[in-house]
Amino acid sequence: MNSSATARLTTRHLAAAPGAPRLLADWYATGRPAALADHLGRHGPPPVAAAVGGRGSMPLVEAVEAAGLSGRGGAGFPTARKLRAVAERRGRAVVVVNAMESEPASRKDQFLLHVAPHLVLDGAVLAAAAVGADTVHVCLPRDRSAQYRRLSAALDERRRARVDRVRLRLHALPHAYVSSESTSLVRWLNGGPARPQGSPPRTHERGVGRRPTLVNNAETLAHLALIARHGPDWFRREGTPDEPGTTLVTVSGAVAAPGVLEVALGTPLATVLDHAQGPAQPLRALLLGGFAGTWLPAAHQDTPLTRRDLAPLGAAPGAGVLIAVAGPVCGLTETARMLAYLAAHSARQCGPCHLGLPAVADDFAALAAGRADPGLLSRLRRRTGLLADRGACRHPDGAARLVASALHTFPDDVGHHLTRGACPAAHQPPRIPVPPATPPERWR
Numbered sequence: 118m119n120s121s122a123t124a125r126l127t128t129r130h131l132a133a134a135p136g137a138p139r140l141l142a143d144w145y146a147t148g149r150p151a152a153l154a155d156h157l158g159r160h161g162p163p164p165v166a167a168a169v170g171g172r173g174s175m176p177l178v179e180a181v182e183a184a185g186l187s188g189r190g191g192a193g194f195p196t197a198r199k200l201r202a203v204a205e206r207r208g209r210a211v212v213v214v215n216a217m218e219s220e221p222a223s224r225k226d227q228f229l230l231h232v233a234p235h236l237v238l239d240g241a242v243l244a245a246a247a248v249g250a251d252t253v254h255v256c257l258p259r260d261r262s263a264q265y266r267r268l269s270a271a272l273d274e275r276r277r278a279r280v281d282r283v284r285l286r287l288h289a290l291p292h293a294y295v296s297s298e299s300t301s302l303v304r305w306l307n308g309g310p311a312r313p314q315g316s317p318p319r320t321h322e323r324g325v326g327r328r329p330t331l332v333n334n335a336e337t338l339a340h341l342a343l344i345a346r347h348g349p350d351w352f353r354r355e356g357t358p359d360e361p362g363t364t365l366v367t368v369s370g371a372v373a374a375p376g377v378l379e380v381a382l383g384t385p386l387a388t389v390l391d392h393a394q395g396p397a398q399p400l401r402a403l404l405l406g407g408f409a410g411t412w413l414p415a416a417h418q419d420t421p422l423t424r425r426d427l428a429p430l431g432a433a434p435g436a437g438v439l440i441a442v443a444g445p446v447c448g449l450t451e452t453a454r455m456l457a458y459l460a461a462h463s464a465r466q467c468g469p470c471h472l473g474l475p476a477v478a479d480d481f482a483a484l485a486a487g488r489a490d491p492g493l494l495s496r497l498r499r500r501t502g503l504l505a506d507r508g509a510c511r512h513p514d515g516a517a518r519l520v521a522s523a524l525h526t527f528p529d530d531v532g533h534h535l536t537r538g539a540c541p542a543a544h545q546p547p548r549i550p551v552p553p554a555t556p557p558e559r560w561r
């Protein structure tokens with residue numbers, strides 16, 4: 118989905134989205150990105166003094182804990198626990214805004230930073246106050262120059278208006294799938310390659326410049342900025358008791374209005390698709406979470422969008438990617454292309470990525486092409502089982518999830534490809550856009 122697809126969202130679509138809009142409320146109301154003056158007019162300056170507590174205000178860490186905010190970057194880790202882990206360390210801390218959004222099917226952080234940059238930056242500044250940081254690093258991928266220019270202008274606005282007491286610095290990093298790992302950002306900010314680091318010390322203990330470092334996804338910080346202003350009870354008015362709040366979802370595939378939607382957690386997947394005007398043809402399957410996500414058969418489309426409801430299906434909301442696949446489509450061919458991309462984008466530092474992932478991608482490509490030898494399926498299952506939990510980061514785990522869920526969701530395709538060669542749909546044009554499966558040119 119390109120940026121014009123994202124821009125196709127209109128207030129007409131968005132007004133009907135389930136759950137009261139929050140992060141995108143200003144965009145829904147005006148249809149234009151919020152400059153600093155608009156933002157301050159609506160929200161006021163970030164309540165930095167209140168973030169550390171005192172004079173009857175709840176410290177931000179406690180407010181975020183009471184709100185039940187979890188990370189919106191993919192892992193869904195409780196945000197308050199991360200804040201507390203950094204706040205409890207000795208010495209000046211550092212905050213890193215992870216806006217790398219390396220998942221190729223995701224646009225939500227790009228979109229949010231375009232329409233509400235100051236909400237994200239407020240969140241970073243408030244988090245800095247809460248953990249005792251004097252510097253905020255905002256990390257973007259190097260190839261998004263327009264986004265870099267816009268965010269640079271937003272930072273200039275704040276400097277001129279003297280909104281912040283912390284230093285805000287913008288960085289452009291090499292764009293590889295695993296560059297968005299929190300340890301990749303820290304490694305790069307310390308002068309190294311933008312590759313994950315598996316070994317201790319952990320980021321919250323010794324991160325950027327050997328200082329305690331908080332790394333948060335851009336959307337997570339925008340929610341935090343609203344919790345700081347409106348409190349935990351307000352945040353909990355949307356979502357479910359276990360998984361409160363709203364979340365951004367990038368919807369694409371067989372829908373008439375692809376783009377970024379803000380929905381309450383707990384919204385059924387089919388309702389999310391409805392609001393993206395799709396699918397026009399009978400749904401075949403859903404891919405939830407993106408390239409490192411999980412295929413779900415169409416029968417599960419009424420499942421609520423929560424970790425709790427999706428876990429029995431082996432799925433998770435992840436970074437909020439929902440791709441609808443409808444009509445005659447070969448799930449194996451689509452999967453093989455995504456796997457080739459994931460294999461090319463590993464950092465090749467660990468065994469499962471260096472050896473296992475390319476072998477699994479090759480086996481899957483042979484299956485998709487209808488070139489299966491008699492031992493292929495059992496070999497593929499065995500090799501896939503060896504990927505998870507063995508790397509220094511979760512990259513191979515995501516690839517294993519994609520493979521296992523494809524074999525489970527498309528059993529008819531598997532049977533056809535094994536016994537009669539590639540199915541007719543395998544020769545159709547690709548449905549899910551996949552960037553070229555070439556390794557990143559540089560890590561620095």
Ligand code: SF4
Nearest residue numbers: 464466467470508510
């Ligand atoms: S698991 Fe793969 S991507 Fe992750 S650190 Fe190891 S080689 Fe790199």
